[in-house]
Amino acid sequence: MIKLIASDLDGTIVHHDGSISDRTRQAFLAAREAGIQIVFVTGRPFRWLTPVIEAFGDLGTVICSNGALLYDLEHDQVIWSRTLPMKTARQAAGIILRHEPQAKFAAETTKGLHLGEGFADRHHNFGIQAPLDLDSDEIDAEGIVKFLARSPWMPMDEFYAAVAPELGNLLSVTHSAFDVSLLEMAHVDIHKANTLNEYCDRLGISAHEVMAFGDMPNDIQMLQFAGHGYAMASGHPLARASARNIAPALDEDGVAQVIENLLS
Incomplete structure (x- = not known):
């Protein structure tokens, strides 16, 4: 039943x-x-x-x-x-940038969306947002529920395959978009x-x-x-x-x- x-x-x-x-x-x-x-x-x-x-x-x-x-x-x-700290997001960004130097980042918090420079383009409207500063921990007051990484040129499955093995012990990694190469990361559990x-x-x-x-x-x-x-x-x-x-x-x-x- x-x-x-x-x-x-x-x-x-x-x-x-x-x-x-x-x-x-x-x-x-x-x-x-x-x-x-x-x-x-x-x-x-x-x-x-x-x-x-x-x-x-x-x-x-x-x-x-x-x-x-x-x-x-x-x-x-x-x-x-269930949130993750900026420290963890920063570690993840470092790993991703080794594989995809052109990657751009954003963080979804319990309060709103924080966009890093170059994350959004004219084809994607992500709504109301604030700047994302990977070097600052101020965002921890809001709590990151999802950390995002976008590649402007790598196919999604290729992007995921390149970075997921190194990120697996740090946080959970998945993807769900057809029209943009976007990794979605959250607390490891x-x-x-x-x-x-x-x-x-x-x-x-x-x-x-x-x-x-x-x-x-x-x-x-x-x-x-x-x-x-x-x-x-x-x-x-x-x-x-x-x-x-x-x-x-x-x-x-x-x-x-x-x-x-x-x-x-």
Whole structure:
């Protein structure tokens, strides 16, 4: 019996234009009406949840920043966060720069986004931000939930393969973007599955009672944790290879189709 549905957002239920289809919206609402817990699990910071709020209002809890922060939509508040110090981010930057001297950096904190020089370009709007100074520890007062490194020219999988082996003991490393070569790093114990597991424990729900959906490498641990893990047919090859099940593509409302079959 499924007691909880955990779903990634971008590329899974959120389209490239930021929209969520009405069919998907209705499927999640029907699942909640049937008594199933809904948890959205995303690499997005909690301030970038507009598609979820527009589609579902205060439905569900959101695991943000790849598991580094738990956010209560209903009460509009951060429940829990796991941060890393600037000292660790600085060490990671040093390792990355040895492999990719043109890498640019940013840090997502519990308060906002801090951008290093050259991180953003005209093709990507990262919203409101403050400067990032890698040589200063002042940002520790806010707490870094996600440290970001962007390569302006290396393909994403190549960038990840070059630096991940050296970073593995320092922090967790993943990636989730199709259109930008962007590494996403957090506290070494943080990924989507760990935080989802902790949340399920609070509710008395076991892994075999969880259905999860995702499309990118940052979803792999979550898809493997869930007793019923579905990678999107339109997703990254690594995500598809790691999942027990494949859901139809995003453009086919694949998540909605699976939920509809579950409820029927």
